[in-house]
Amino acid sequence: MARTEIKIGGFGGQGVILSGYIIGRAASIYDNKFATMIQAFGPEARGSSTSAQLIVSDEQITYPYITAPNLMVLMSQEAYTKFASELIAGGTLITEEELVTPNNLRKDVHHVSIPATRLAEEIGKKMVLNIVMTGFTTAISNVVNEQAMIDAVKVSVPKGTEDLNLRAFFKGLEYGKKLLEKKHPSR
Amino acid sequence: MHDDSGVLTGAHFIDGDHACSEGAIAAGCRFVAGYPITPSTEIVERIAERFPFVGGVFIQMEDEIASSIAIQGAVWAGKKAMTVTSGPGFSLMMEHIGYAAMTETPCVFVDVQRAGPSTGLPTMPAQGDMMQARWGSHGDYGIIALCPNSPQECFDLTIRAFNLAEQFRVPVMLMMDECVGHMIERVIIPPVHEIQIFQRRSYDGPKKDLLLFHPDSNLVPPMVKAGEGYQIHVTGLTHDERGYPSMTVDTQAKLVTRLVNKLRVNADTIVDYREDSVEGADIVVVTYGITSRTAIPAIEQARKEGMRIGHLRLVTAWPFPEKRIRELASKVKAFVVPELNLGQMVYEVERVAGGKASITHVPHAGGTVHNTKEIYAAIKHSVKG
DSSP: OOEEEEEEEEETTSSSHHHHHHHHHHIIIISOEEEEEEEOOOOOGGEEEEEEEEESSSOOOSSSSSSOOOOEEEEEEEHHHHGGGSSTOOOOEEEETTOOOOTTTOSSSSEEOHHHHOOOOOOOTTHHHHHHHHHHHHHHHSSSOHHHHHHHHHSSOTTTOOHHHHHHHHHHHHHHHHHHHHOOOOO | BBOOOOBOOOEEEEEEEHHHHHHHHHTTTEEEEOOOOOTTHHHHHHHHHHHHHOOEEEEOOOOOHHHHHHHHHHHHHOEEEEEEEEEHHHHHTHHHHHHHHHHOOEEEEEEEEEEOOOTTTEEEEEEETTTHHHHOSSSSOOOOOEEEHHHHHHHHHHHHHHHHHHTTTTTTEEEEEEEHHHEEEEEEEEOGGGGGOOOOOOOOSSSOOOTTTTTTTTOOOBBBBBBSSSOOOSSSSSOOTTTTTTOHHHHHHHHHHHHHHHHTTHHHHHHOOESSSSSSSSSSEEEEHHHHHHHHHHHHHHHHHHHOOEEESSSEEEOOOOOHHHHOOOOOSSSEEOOOOOOOOHHHHHHHTSSOOOOOOOOOOOOSSHHHHHHHHHHHHHHHH
């Protein structure tokens, strides 16, 4: 895809910004693409719903803000309520299964979900749910190649937590691949 | 990755603020004084974190007035120095920008613009300080102002800002904005040997013959630094070539004329702009900073519909590229000038165009960037005339 406009939403402290950062870094440093990330910035972004806007493109990015998001990753109910309507028709909506109840789910978008918090707890740290989500997003969206994502995760997480975060990433990635397999057995 | 000069050669995914910090370090800046303010805070945060490893000194000052003069002390002690702020702090620095101009102290002022006036919208972009950068201090003087439109340029143009400051001994303003400052993109930091640095020109003649403000043929005097044994006097008062106060009409005329002319006569080597399809265009869109990016989808849309649209982007807002705009004014039908203010650089375009081309301004009070449709509508309006 030439240009993907991604919005990642959740509440402050969930690692929303880091998720966006890792995808952008993977795309622009390890996958020969262009990426521009803008983060919701201001006192209103702390604690309540926060978001990262990211554009990934094969071409140089001019306009830096997203105007028609076609991929949305939402990790809180508030983010779902606030942002889901912005997704363009035919876009992909990824939600955290246990944190988001997709009320009035739109019929014109592709929706998939993952119990990322539970999977993160299985690994041993609830806080890596954002990386589980990122792995899942990699499998579902194909916006950035897998190896580039792995490289970006390694260098973007705090020193000493690389293994934990890579496990979280693969957990999400495999969950996503299995889900795709179920939906499209021929793949 | 990390060598002695502190240059982080490699590919990074960082925001414009951090890229500015790295540009300063790569340029050899080793003294920063500042009073952190949104949306420039990340610059001094990174400087504070990085400076201990590269032999630099960062001081968080009591305010912007102190910051803007502390850096000048450091410069006269031989360092390259900068301060970093946003609109409210920039306003406080004006007196010392004049001091830097009068004492020919090479230094860099970074202004990450947010919407004003006053406290305004601290976390949101604007380009409302463009005239202040040029005219904010009293009296006649010249400055240079650069407008990056990406994190990569925040790196590149910070280096150029230091080089120009040293070359012409003027305060140089890096006019960022919140959008560029907080935008994260790939930034390539080249190997050390590929980074061109203009080293300060020093006087090395006999001590008794020193005339501290005697210019070379390019109207710029070489410098000495405190502690080298020269007896020097640096003052904001009108001074003769020795640096001593001389309150005469003649000295004033000679000094202040030179301060202005050293940029005027060297303008061609300083002015930087980028053009796209300007030759043969009916309309030229004149942009700078973040607006140079937000205008592109509108320009592309208009071109698709057959309109002949050129794009001229100011990299240096000051000195303003008078020659080129004057030349184009006699060839094109109109200039379209989008900017995140209610009318600043558009007045320069108007002045230089001198009535030869019509001007359509696309104002914006700030808080976000232009909508593509606004700029497109202005282009279309200008085509119809």
